Amino acid sequence: MNRRSRTWGLEISIEPVAGGIVLAPKGRIGSVTAPAFADALNAVLAGPGRVIIDLTDVDYVSGPAVRTLQQSAATDRGRTIVCGLQEAVGITLELGDALDGVLVMKDRAAALASLIMGNQRFKD
Numbered sequence: 001m002n003r004r005s006r007t008w009g010l011e012i013s014i015e016p017v018a019g020g021i022v023l024a025p026k027g028r029i030g031s032v033t034a035p036a037f038a039d040a041l042n043a044v045l046a047g048p049g050r051v052i053i054d055l056t057d058v059d060y061v062s063g064p065a066v067r068t069l070q071q072s073a074a075t076d077r078g079r080t081i082v083c084g085l086q087e088a089v090g091i092t093l094e095l096g097d098a099l100d101g102v103l104v105m106k107d108r109a110a111a112l113a114s115l116i117m118g119n120q121r122f123k124d
Contacts, residue, residue, distance in 0.1 A: 008032040012040045019115050020049035020079075022108070026057035034064030041072055045079070052111045056084030066096035073101040083111040 010033035015022045021044045029037050044051050053069075055061075073080060083105040085093070093099050105111040 010036055012036065014040065014044060017052070017112060017115065020051055021047065022052045022054055022112075024054040024057065028060040029058055029065035029068075030060060030062040031064050034062070034068060037065060038068040041068060045072055045075075050079045050081060050115055052081045052083060052108065052115060054084045054108050054111070055082060055086070055089055056108065058084075058089055059086055061089050061092050063096075066093060066098045069093060069098035069102075070096065070100075073098065078103075081105055081111045081114060083108055 008028055008030055010025055010027035010029060013022075013024045013026070015024070023040060023044050025037055025040075027033065041051075041053070069082075078101060080102040081104075082093075082099060082102050084107055085104065103111075103114060105114055
């Protein structure tokens with residue numbers, strides 16, 4: 001494995017949960033890996049339910065990742081929950097206005113609880 005692919009590797013897991021789906025990237029989301037992140041995010045947003053983006057295992061985001069999240073937040077009608085923000089990632093996303101229109105939670109457990117509570121509220 002060359003240094004570039006190891007440094008800029010990104011794995012993305014997608015897990016269905018009650019009322020939605022969890023998209024969990026692992027690695028760095030920069031110009032090399034942002035297209036894969038965008039494709040995965042757009043695919044889950046095309047489906048029903050809410051989407052939790054768990055960024056716990058993401059230690060770096062750059063402009064393309066910010067733009068991807070800005071675009072999804074603008075079109076998802078409040079369906080997205082972002083959780084697990086490391087400090088540097090959170091600051092970058094805040095400065096890029098990529099968190100406007102999304103619910104930000106501390107961790108996956110809080111996001112899942114919010115998803116369940118939100119789904120119950122919408123059913124009533």
